[in-house]
Amino acid sequence: MDNKRELFQVLTRRFGLLNKNCCSVGAIDISTVHSHIIYEIDKQHEPTMQQIAETLAIDVTTFSRQIQTLIKMELVTKSPSLNDKRYYVLALTTQGKFMASAIEASMNNYLDEIFSHMNEFEQETVLRSIKLLNNAMSKSSVCCTPLL
């Protein structure tokens, strides 16, 4: 049973591709990183730059420039915190929220299509397993520690 690594190699590759494909909505193309940023801003409560950057394990300087891009695309806003002007609070614009749900819908479509190739029982098993795996990874000392 030591094709473990092979299984994961293929899985990561497929996910990478899935992520590349999934994120063009209408005329606008969204990169993988951008989709993750949008996803997290949508999810977290009034997050700051650093919070999102840390969650996604992106270098803050890189992140700063990516946010600038997303602001230019009018998907994200950045307002200085009232308590502490060093912080900026990130939020999605109306367009950004629309984009978030469009990506969500697109992703769900992909996933539903993929899951449609399995029977009910297999689907349940796979979902439960991914939960188990995520959990195990969150406990891991060697990787993935900062991520949600």
Next chain:
Amino acid sequence: MDNKRELFQVLTRRFGLLNKNCCSVGAIDISTVHSHIIYEIDKQHEPTMQQIAETLAIDVTTFSRQIQTLIKMELVTKSPSLNDKRYYVLALTTQGKFMASAIEASMNNYLDEIFSHMNEFEQETVLRSIKLLNNAMSKSSVCCTPLL
């Protein structure tokens, strides 16, 4: 049960990070893409440029330059095919093979550590599920088609 997307979002993110971390062997840093290229050259039988590029869904022009880098790093060789001089056959150098097994070992370490947080039954279930998932993805019409 519609946190499906959330589960996958986190999973892909973790895998991305895992892939980023796993690939520095000794003093040499190997990017995710490079590790995938090395993995595939090792696996396939006398592969050509296009074969690997297609397997990994990388643009051939990008791939051409990446191979140039790997050749400079003395991890890969590229020899014109005897039958058809348009083709180049890719192979790993001795160092490249060493690198491949070093990455393999490192990846196995990561995976073993992650799996150590689950019991025997869970481990079996997760592995079986990933097999199921890979299979479902390979049948999918909406994504991931070219990949292995």
Next chain:
DNA sequence: AAACGATACTTGTAAAATACAAATTAAAAG
């Protein structure tokens, strides 16, 4: 309150990754 260091974020710069269009070389077809 002035000075200090710490914190959050940005810019300078330079390297690497990416991809389209066009060029090159070699085989296959006519």
Next chain:
DNA sequence: CTTTTAATTTGTATTTTACAAGTATCGTTT
């Protein structure tokens, strides 16, 4: 032999990335 098709490379331009250094704000110490 000419034309077409195929495999790969180069020209070029954009994007991504990250280290080092910078700016601005806060908290703390004196």
